[in-house]
Amino acid sequence: MPATQSLVLTGTSLTGVTVATDCDAPGCATPPNGQLRLGSADGHLWAVHLKADLTALPVGARVTSAKLSLTRADCTTACEAQKPEAFELSTPWTATQSGKDLLTAAGSDSYVSDLALSEVDFGMLVQSWIDRGKNEGLALTVPGTVAGASYHSGAAADPALRPKLTVEYLPPTAPGAVSEVVTTPGDTGLLATWNAPLDGGTTGDVTYVAKAEKSDGTVVGTWEGTALRAVFSGLNNATSYRVSVTAKNAVGSGPVSRSALAQGASVLGGTTPYKDYVQAYLSARNKVTTGVRATTAEAAAESPHGAVFGAVLDVQEASLIGGLVALGTQNQAYVGASSALTDTMIANGGADRVLVRTTVIQTMTLRVNGVDEVSEDRRAKRFVFTVSGGTVKLESESDDSEAGQKLSATAAAGTQVAATPADITGVPTDGAESILLGEDGFPVSDPSAAGALTASYVNGSGTASWAWNYAGRIPREYGTNDCTNFVSKALYNGGGMKMRHWAYWQDRAWWRNTSWTSWKKNSHTWSAAQNLFQHMFNYRQPGYVNRVYNLRPGDILFFEWKKDNGVHNHAAVVTGNNQGVVSVAQHGYNPHDTLQAIMARNRTGPNPIVGVSALRPRSR
Known part of the structure; x- marks a missing residue:
């Protein structure tokens, strides 16, 4: 890890303005020249707006700390430290606007409160300004009962007295080494997996270059991408190979x-x-999914390989047909489904077994009220076959995204997993109402009542747009458990929801750490559905939506399965609502889906979905 460097922002790089927040018009009260006022003085309540120019920070720098220093102008010794609230502005504000306008731009939810400025680390806030390319500054306020204090402004003759923001950062570097490179040999091919570097070097994307080499270093194949796995084919079973992996940014x-x-x-x-x-197995299943064949037996019978996979497909019949019928009751249907295999490796699995590890590109066409919506997803899959006396049978199909992954044999392993227990000390969420479900298990889609739709306070359209655009494009950092991480990214990058700086296990916290990969990457609320639900319900002043017709883009859906005992284990973003047909984006079964299709797939069996909660965060 490189040593941190310091950047001191002061003077013209840290502008400060004092305004009276009880004024409706700009300039209604003027503080003493060269001073910033905070608190009650001269019959007014004063606030301070500070905005840092971050252009001197190198592109890709990772902020580790940011400390704000203000020097008192009204006393020199034994000054009682104020404990102002600090608010990140959601909308632009300039000195040509009023103090009340500043409070409106700041909102009602503070980044931090009840701490002296010397105790506050604004590092995550500064990092968020860099990540989003948007910096409207911050507002400092104190309650009206607190006596005012004066601080030197950026116009002070002595530079040492001016406000300072001292930013500690890691300069951008090339990434560190990947770890745990493991190769699994197959027949004329091999699969390589690895762990991401502990230090990504910058806040930008990391990609990987993997090369298959002979023992003498001769390169026989090259792969480049963002995944943590690569397949090499066309190799010679009589030759030994290794894989070299390099991370780059x-x-x-x-x-x-x-x-x-x-x-x-x-x-x-x-x-x-x-x-x-x-391929035959997936094609047969697609035929049942789309209703081309009425039963799994029919689909298997018309395939020359039906005897190989028929038993595994038959187990899925009730779910596939039940979902098809149920979806039809909602005026929806899958009218197209195709599966393509890529990056395939086939190997002996021991004990008369053969393993097929491949990436399945699944394309689904969902017809909703006569309009077709196409969605594509790529999943790493593992298929296990048994071979006995010349007879081959498909034994199982499973997700292969984490197969072959090994945690580092160091304390760094803690950064490679997300352990997310609920904060049991949080405020109870018993007051939340779930979406009303009918006896058929689907949301009740009554006609919309006049005035039922309310505005989304966090930028709902921004959240929905980001989720729709990136659902099928960005990697799943936590494999099959990436749903809430994806939703948090949509809220943060698209909706502009602000980070909250508390301990990572607390439900009041909500943050993502891109600076120190040797520490926690995310708060629990960023990565786990139940924790995010509790955070939003208790700390974002949400509106909860209990009728499907009231859902609108940017609302967040939380799903509860029967065996989860009231705990939400999946989250998704609403991207549209056409007369009760709710479109969603997710890191789930399909990146673009509908609420009704999700319910149809999870309607039968021993563990159906029994509840869906929808929250609309009002507080940024």
């Missing part, structure tokens, strides 16, 4: 990490039949 490339040598082995009968088995 806008600054440069990190050190090379290499796996041990591994050698492939032939699969009895060759690899092509197993690819055909998987």
